[in-house]
Amino acid sequence: QSVLTQPPSVSGAPGQRVTISCTGNSSNLGAGYDVHWFQQLPETAPKLLIYDNNNRPSGVPDRFSGSKSGTSASLAITGLQPADEADYYCQSYDTSLSAWVFGGGTKLTVL
Amino acid sequence: EVQLVESGGGLVQPGGSLRLSCAASGFTFDNYDMNWIRQAPGKGLQWVAYIHSGGNTIFYADSVKGRFTISRDTAKNSLYLQMNSLRVDDTAVYFCARKRTGTTYFASWGQGTLVAVSS
Numbered sequence: 001q002s003v004l005t006q007p008p009s010v011s012g013a014p015g016q017r018v019t020i021s022c023t024g025n026s027s028n029l030g031a032g033y034d035v036h037w038f039q040q041l042p043e044t045a046p047k048l049l050i051y052d053n054n055n056r057p058s059g060v061p062d063r064f065s066g067s068k069s070g071t072s073a074s075l076a077i078t079g080l081q082p083a084d085e086a087d088y089y090c091q092s093y094d095t096s097l098s099a100w101v102f103g104g105g106t107k108l109t110v111l
Numbered sequence: 112e113v114q115l116v117e118s119g120g121g122l123v124q125p126g127g128s129l130r131l132s133c134a135a136s137g138f139t140f141d142n143y144d145m146n147w148i149r150q151a152p153g154k155g156l157q158w159v160a161y162i163h164s165g166g167n168t169i170f171y172a173d174s175v176k177g178r179f180t181i182s183r184d185t186a187k188n189s190l191y192l193q194m195n196s197l198r199v200d201d202t203a204v205y206f207c208a209r210k211r212t213g214t215t216y217f218a219s220w221g222q223g224t225l226v227a228v229s230s
Contacts, residue, residue, distance in 0.1 A: 045222050045223055048218055057218075091156075091217070093215045099158055100217075102158070
């Protein structure tokens with residue numbers, strides 16, 4: 001059971017917009033800790049996609065955006081492409097566990 | 112270019128030991144906190160261990176506390192994970208990841224090394 005809760009899967013057609021939710025609690029997102037998002041393509045290492053809630057590292061397209069409010073966060077992907085098919089993970093810090101924590105991951109399927 | 116290259120994984124029996132290494136290049140190693148993060152086959156990501164850039168602060172996940180030891184060698188630009196008393200549920204791909212001090216995200220990851228614990 002992951003500390004941060006994500007839907008196991010989402011799907012969308014090419015060109016559409018999808019969102020992936022990430023729900024925490026008062027010890028992590030609700031305590032003010034930032035949320036970050038990673039993309040993991042099949043058989044590869046995770047790659048930082050969004051940091052500090054809504055910032056994109058250099059090279060990440062602006063089709064990817066993040067937001068956070070209270071104990072919840074979300075990742076939005078617009079203009080869906082087949083290459084976006086991957087697992088997506090949210091991540092934060094949990095003060096009661098004194099640990100960096102991840103969501104269980106969401107598998108994005110591009111129909 | 113930032114590079115993190117893990118090595119040392121392999122097949123080990125329950126109760127055995129293994130030492131993982133992570134060779135860092137393309138950045139000033141001393142300026143970054145380092146972490147080990149693992150991913151069991153078909154499962155999600157789990158943070159395992161953290162070491163401060165100066166090496167003076169270390170944290171572990173409860174599941175590995177007392178069995179794993181993280182360390183770093185500045186002269187060799189390398190990170191290590193000594194794993195003792197290995198269990199079947201330690202089976203995973205182990206990634207090293209760097210984090211800038213004061214931030215909570217893992218900016219760069221290595222490609223991972225597979226540790227399989229089985230009799």
